[in-house]
Amino acid sequence: MPAKRVDDASRYLPESKTLPALRNAVQKCKACDLYKNATQAVFGAGPASARIVFVGEQPGNEEDKQGLPFVGPAGKLLDRALVEAGIDRSEVYVTNVVKHFKFEERGKRRIHKKPNSAEINACRPWLEAEISVIKPKIIVCLGATAAQAILGRTYRLTKERGKFTQHEWAPYVSATIHPSAILRAPDEEQRHQQFQDFVADLKQIKNKLQRASEAEEGPFLSLDRDKVAGRSR
Numbered sequence: 001m002p003a004k005r006v007d008d009a010s011r012y013l014p015e016s017k018t019l020p021a022l023r024n025a026v027q028k029c030k031a032c033d034l035y036k037n038a039t040q041a042v043f044g045a046g047p048a049s050a051r052i053v054f055v056g057e058q059p060g061n062e063e064d065k066q067g068l069p070f071v072g073p074a075g076k077l078l079d080r081a082l083v084e085a086g087i088d089r090s091e092v093y094v095t096n097v098v099k100h101f102k103f104e105e106r107g108k109r110r111i112h113k114k115p116n117s118a119e120i121n122a123c124r125p126w127l128e129a130e131i132s133v134i135k136p137k138i139i140v141c142l143g144a145t146a147a148q149a150i151l152g153r154t155y156r157l158t159k160e161r162g163k164f165t166q167h168e169w170a171p172y173v174s175a176t177i178h179p180s181a182i183l184r185a186p187d188e189e190q191r192h193q194q195f196q197d198f199v200a201d202l203k204q205i206k207n208k209l210q211r212a213s214e215a216e217e218g219p220f221l222s223l224d225r226d227k228v229a230g231r232s233r
């Protein structure tokens, strides 16, 4: 018996692989069932010239309504952590491994539900396409789902958090917790500690990018590029 064909989003990709074309095309994707209940697909956001790409799990309730990634409570926490780490959000690209919001309804609330591996695999061509346009220096997986989607199912965030791995999609891939995990911390003290640890991870990423840029271009050229990039984005 022939193997059952697993549908994925490849056939929905546009011919022109630009971020605007991909962002437009993803709204027509029906490669898995998640499009049925979500308001809209939520594609990544940020400049095509970004050198860091943050990848989360999936859009949340607020992202689903607004059509933008990381604009809900976890996104606001990410913004604050980026500021503390000295990383300009306007110079990074943020996206998710799955582009439609998966949830279950409890009364009037829509509660996040983790996407399964078939949904993650179905959606992979969108992530791969946006990464191939951006060609980032560093990909940062936010949370175990994103880390396992990119680094493999045996990846253990608790053991390997903060380490850098070479990957076909980028010279460096690292993983840290998803900011929503900080929001779920049981008390203020733990929330504070987890936030500080998260910021420390982001600072490490910033340093890695700086060192990688200097190794590639020399310290003065890399600083110049930062200035030019800051003006042009």
Ligand code: SF4
Binding pocket: 008, 009, 026, 029, 030, 031, 032, 033, 034, 035, 041, 098, 099, 100, 119, 122, 123, 124, 126
């Ligand atoms: S979640 Fe991804 S694969 Fe599934 S319908 Fe949405 S865009 Fe397509």
